[in-house]
Amino acid sequence: MSNTKNAYSRANTSFTLDLPEWAIEELNALPKHLVSVEERMAAVIEFSRRNFQNSTGGPFAAGIFERDSGRLVVIGVNRVMPFLCSSAHAEVMAISLAQKLLGVYDLGAPELPAHQLVVNWRPCAMCFGAVLWSGVRSLVIAGEGPELEEITGFDEGPVHPDWRAELSRRGIEVVEDVLRTEALEAYREFATSQSFVYNARLGVD
């Protein structure tokens, strides 16, 4: 053991996560409102595609919208590899940025309009919980099932077996199979792009 002292500082006890430059430009090019859930999902899928094409993260995006008006709050993308941060999934990025933009930790706060999270597949084991804590009242997904893992090689982990009921019990509606074919097509493009598939260790020593 060393006799030197610990050297923690403000710089090494903070971390910053952000969206890539292209995503800022794309957000500014979008309409302020995306009226249908299909329009919202199409934007999310396009962000997921641009993310791996630009090598700025994995093929996952997540948008936060006002559920009824379709007002765009923000679309986040996966940033695990650029920031070497295993929690920087698209949902965590979108939820955290939306909460910062709106100045709330609860997107379901009584003074706010209802918010909706739109994701290009069912949230993983971690993001299932992040959805619960976010305060969104609506979750729109392109699909669920093994296809994502089979096509891409990404590990989605053990999601709660009663995930739909658990979301419903907390007043979060789930809208499924919105542009499912288009989402899978983007995953196939990812698979053929030979992009790196990161995963945590799978129990091998």
Place this chain on the structure above:
Amino acid sequence: MSNTKNAYSRANTSFTLDLPEWAIEELNALPKHLVSVEERMAAVIEFSRRNFQNSTGGPFAAGIFERDSGRLVVIGVNRVMPFLCSSAHAEVMAISLAQKLLGVYDLGAPELPAHQLVVNWRPCAMCFGAVLWSGVRSLVIAGEGPELEEITGFDEGPVHPDWRAELSRRGIEVVEDVLRTEALEAYREFATSQSFVYNARLGVD
């Protein structure tokens, strides 16, 4: 709908999370190695207590250590309220800071010594997944069960019913009931402190 343009910028599409000043001082005051799991948990519980006493977040802390040597990597604390960020749980803070300090997205990478996460209760629904993705090979908890929610009022969400088996299947050992009494005592202190208990919405419209 407004005709004005969207105004996304680097500033409003990034977020920064950090440890409070007192935690940096406490980390620098700790030994570089904490040999037993009890020493590690005692430090974690003390950080959880200091966090609510200083009004810098909820009564939760999480430490990352080298499992075999006990080398301290970092101890994170809950930062949900100060940053209005529902994902800023202690485990996410600790894992993200450790990954940044070590320059890896996978704390279980083959070139690294095995890492251990020490938390002052069983991880919540979200953090269960964050543990899976972190790469830690060992999880030490002070306890699990309803006491935390009963004492503090915090919602831990629906954790996977087979959480122990799911962790084990991925090579993550679970060490339970380390300083359980001391952890519960800190939660009772929190409850009597009249500190604010944040929670996401619970399904009430």
